[in-house]
Amino acid sequence: MEKEDIKFSIDKITKHLQKVKEFGVERPVLIFNDLDSGKRRKLVINRVPFIVPGKQLYLPFVYISFTEKVKKLPNKIDKFTAATQMIFIRILLGNEKNIITRELGDELGLTTTTINRGIRQLVSLGIVEEIGLGTKNDTIE
16 A cells, blocks of 8 residues: 555554455555655554665564665765864874874864864865774874
8 A cells, every 4th residue: 555645643554554454455564655764663663564665664564674774975075164174284283193082172172073073074085094983082093
């Protein structure tokens, strides 16, 4: 069954599927052209079988759940933010081969989030290399 309107409540969907089962359809499956992740999650929690082509297939009666995971492509960088410029200049002027990001943040007076964002920009441009990912003391080369 294809659902045109993506505005729905779980109660209405459940009642609708129950009526369809009364007409002899043993395992009805809803098909949506597009559905945001929040609504898909609600359907999974309530064990409502559905298909969103290219995104997710959830068929609890046969224990199947496939979700497409797409890596988000980094945004194209055409200019440095002020914080990234500060980080870049500090790296250029410093004599160290390795710099600990936490220390860099303390020195420049920038938050960890801002430092990480600036470093991601520099890494994506191939200017620096990040090592020690996932640790409290990430290091850049």
